[in-house]
Amino acid sequence: MYEDSWYNFVPDHTHKRNPSTQQTSGHRRRGSLLQQPNGANQPDAVEPLDRLFEEPETSIDPPEPTLTRRAKSYSDFYRVVRAQLSKDAVAKKRRRKAKERSLDALMIGGPEIDDASQALPRLASLDGELIEASQREYLLYRDQLGLAERHLDTLIGDANGALDLLTSLADSFRAVESHTSSFQAQCDDLLTEERRLRKLADEVGTDWYYYDYLDGVTRRLNAPGASRLASHESFGEILTNLDACIAFMVKHPDYRDAESYLARYQSLLTKALHLLEVSFTGHLDRISADISKQIVATQSDSARHALAYGRFEELVLEADGLVFNVQRVVRSCYEQLGNPIPGQNFDYYSNTAVSLFSSYSSIRDRDLRPMTQQDLAAFKKDVKDVNTETACRNFIKRCYERSFNEASLFAKVFSIEPQYNADVQSVYAILRRQQRALVDAANIAPISTTLQPVLQPSDLQTVCNLLGWITNEYLILEDDEEEETQYSIHCHDLTARLLIEHLWPLTDNSFDSEVTKSISRASISPDALKISPVVNGIASSNAYPITKRALELLAMYDQAMPKERSSSPVVFRIIDETILALQRAESRLKASKAATPDPDPDLFMIKNLLILKNGLVSLEIGDVRPHPAAMQHFSQIWDTLSPQNWLGLFRGILGGTLTLSLWSSAANSTVLPGRSQAPAEQDAHEKLDDLLRQSIYAFTQRWGTLMNAARGGKRGAQSSAALEKELDEKLLTAFGGQPEVVAKLKEAIQINAQAQKEVKAEKSVK
Incomplete structure (x- = not known):
């Protein structure tokens, strides 16, 4: 087996x-x-x-x-x-x-054996054969098992031999390891020393590079053809290496000759930047010599525009290596929007950038001077032939288009888009300090310089119309506008700076002059002091002429200015000068000895002060109209002067005291909710409300006294019917078409009369 x-x-x-x-x-x-x-x-x-x-x-x-x-x-x-x-x-x-x-066969057949002695040996042999035959299979299995046992013993012996061999090998390895441990430690020490020396060699080699670079870059920048480096791509590598060398010398001032090498590297950086500046200026001069002649020789506006922008851009960008190096220098000290980037060599790069900007702006101003002069000539012609407002609009549009084209060209040449920034080191501030006649993103002074001599002698309405147009056209974006374009954003920024820096101050000065002329120094005629009947239900139709002019000025100012400027000092000067004019008219009425035709001074003040108050509140909420149809804010003022508070207030007045707290609270409550009021605006409101309350109190007190005298049958007093008829005539003449105001004043007179009776009764009891 x-x-x-x-x-x-x-x-x-x-x-x-x-x-x-x-x-x-x-x-x-x-x-x-x-x-x-x-x-x-x-x-x-x-x-x-x-x-x-x-x-x-x-x-x-x-x-x-x-x-x-x-x-x-x-x-x-x-x-x-x-x-x-x-x-x-x-x-x-x-x-x-x-x-x-x-077995059965053994028992059958054969001759009968009679002899027992012969049968026994035969039976014994048969038994042996049977036993041997029955055990034959088991003997075979026994032999097979013996063979397997011998083979297994052989396997066990082989395995034991392999184990002995492995044990001897392990002992040999341990012996070798014990003998080589000291050698391994020496090798580790040698490797550590090798790494230290290698690191030291690398550091020495790196530091030596910052010293060794000086000779090579000096020869390159002082070579006869060094100016050609400004147009080569290796120029940027030179600037990068010089920056790294300067930074290394600044970082390690204790190194040998570090100060001397620092000065020499800075000198080389200045020389490299000067080479770039000279190359760029020469490149622009060559282009300008060709472009300027063609612009002068061309009379077509479209051809001039193509030469000034399309052809000029193509020629400038042909020197792509030079332009790339210029952009790299500019972006080393300024970011995309023109904000300064502080750095070790910011002054060197910034001075070069300023020189590049100045050279570029001077050449552009010189090349486009014929186009600028043509725009000025067209503007003066429109002022004479058409009108001032249309001429100003056309001139502003042309300037905005030219400014946008200049900004796009500037961004392509220098790879920056300067935005408004108050920092004196920003690109916007640098370009703004340069005096030029060409309008660009930073120079909008030529627009104001051209418009101011024309707008100053013009009437105030023209100035307001122009400001309202430019505000609505460029400053206020429409709600249904799908997407803002680059041109609209550029015009928005220009308009904001033009209004804040030039046109709004000009408009404020014009309003101040008009207030002085038409309100402060206005003459007072006797006929103007009379209160005529209301015309067509318009509350301000029978107002004092100075009050009407004040409303007109408020309406024009609201038309010209956005709502954010509603708290301008101009508005409060209009209100203050109008109040002073009304007080002068009231004093004249009180001093006059004329008879019935002269109006009641208190009623005159109530009428004009309410109209002025209505105009002021309308301006704050953005609902200023040239001719308000009704005093829609009278109810708000009247709620402040609530009749429920009048009885106690009149008692205090008749008793010789004055409740100032009620006045101040009434004045404060007139401030519209959600509006932040400046101190000057609060003073104007308080003064206006104070005068209005005084006039109402004086008017109702005097007529309450007359009512009590008429009802009491006092000698020389008019009858109650005649007195009430006279009161109705005065109130209807002053407040025709406004029954709410008439009813409130009558109610106040009745309350005043009742308060006078109660005070008189209390005095008689005492």
């Missing part, structure tokens, strides 16, 4: 067993289920086992050995074993039946 060749460490794969050849066995042993079909070849002759002798073939021979199929997996092997076991069981049953038949 087992062979020694199966357990060899190196199996012999050269000889393969022919599966078709049947194994012959002298003992006809049954093939083992554990035999490997792909093992080594079996020996040609099988030697007989000791103490085993071949028996003659009988009908009770063991089954022929069969070659079983090799199992491909554990499950297949298990199935094959079960099939073989089932075959063995069937064979055993057959042998048992054959044995029984042979």
Whole structure:
């Protein structure tokens, strides 16, 4: 069943067993289920086992050995074993039946043996044969087990030998390790020292580079053709290396000759930047010499525009290496929006950038001077032939278009888009300090310089119309506008600066002059002091002329200015000067000895102060109109002066005291909710409300006294009917079409009269 060749460490794969050849066995042993079909070849002759002798073939021979199929997996092997076991069981049953038949056969037939002595030896031999036949199968298994035991002993011996060999190898390795540990430590020390020396060498080499670079860059910048470096891509590398060398010398001032090398590197950086500046200026001069002649020789506006922007841009950007180096220098000290970038060499780069900007602006101003002069000539012609407002609008549009084109060209040349910045080192501040006639993103002074001589002698309405147009056209964006364009954003920024820096101060000065002329120094005629009936239900139609002019000025100011400027000092000066004019008129009325035709001074003040108050409140809420149809804010003022508070207030007035807290609270309540009021605006409101309350109190007190006298039948007093008729006529003349105001004043007169009665009754009881 087992062979020694199966357990060899190196199996012999050269000889393969022919599966078709049947194994012959002298003992006809049954093939083992554990035999490997792909093992080594079996020996040609099988030697007989000791103490085993071949028996003659009988009908009770063991089954022929069969070659079983090799199992491909554990499950297949298990199935094959079960099939073989089932075959063995069937064979055993057959042998048992054959044995029984042979025993039966032994008992049958043959001549009768009479002699007992002859029968006993034969029976003994038969018993021996039967025992040997029955034990033949088990003896075969015993021999097989013995063979397996010998093979297993061989395997155990081989394994023990391998273990002994491995143990000796481990002992040898430990011995070698113990002998080489000191050598390994020495090697580690050598490697550490090597790394230290290498790092030190790298540091020395790096530091030496900052010293060694000086000679090479000095020769390059002082060479006869050094100006050509400004257009080469290596120029940027030179600037980068110079910056690194300067930074190294500044960082290590204790190094040998660091101060001397720092000064020389800074000098070389200045020289390199100067070469760039000279090259760029020369490039622009060459382009300008060609472009300026063509612009002068051309009379077409479209051709001039193409030469000034399209052709100029094409020629400038042809020197891409030079332009790239210029952009690199500018971006070294300024960011995209023109804000300064602090750095070690900011002053060097900034000075060069300022020189580049100045050269560029001067050349552009000189080349476009014919176009600028043409725009000025067209503006003066429109002022004479058309009108001032239209001429100003057209001029502003042309300036905005030219400014946008200049800003786009500037961004392409220098790779920055300067925005408004109060920092004096920003690009915007630098460009603004340059005096030029050409309008650009930073220079809007030429617009104001051109418009101011024309707007100053013009009437105030023209100035307000122009400001209202430019505000609505460029400053206020429409809600339904889908997307803001670059041009609209540029015009928005220009308009904001133009209004804040130039046009709003000009407009404020114009309003101040108009207030002085038409309000402060206005003459007072006797007819203007009379209160005429209301015309067409318009509350301000019978107002004092100065009050009307104040309303007109407020309306024009609201038209010209955005709501954010409603708290401007101009508005409060209009209110203050109007109040002073009304007080002068009131004093004249009180001093006049004329009879009935003159109006009541208190009623005159109430009428005009209410109109002025209504105009002021309308301006704050953004509802200023040239001619308000009604005093829609009178109810708000009247609620402040609530009749429920009048009785106690009149008692205090008649008793010789004055409740100032009520006045101040009433004044404060007139401030619109959600509006932040400046101190000047609060003072104007308080003064206006104070005068209005005084006039209402005086008017109602005087008429309350007359009502009590008429009702009490006092001698020389008018009758109640005649007095009420006279009061109705005065109130309807002053507040025609406004029954709410008439009813409130009558109610206040009745309350005042009742308060006077109660005070008089209290005094009589005392």
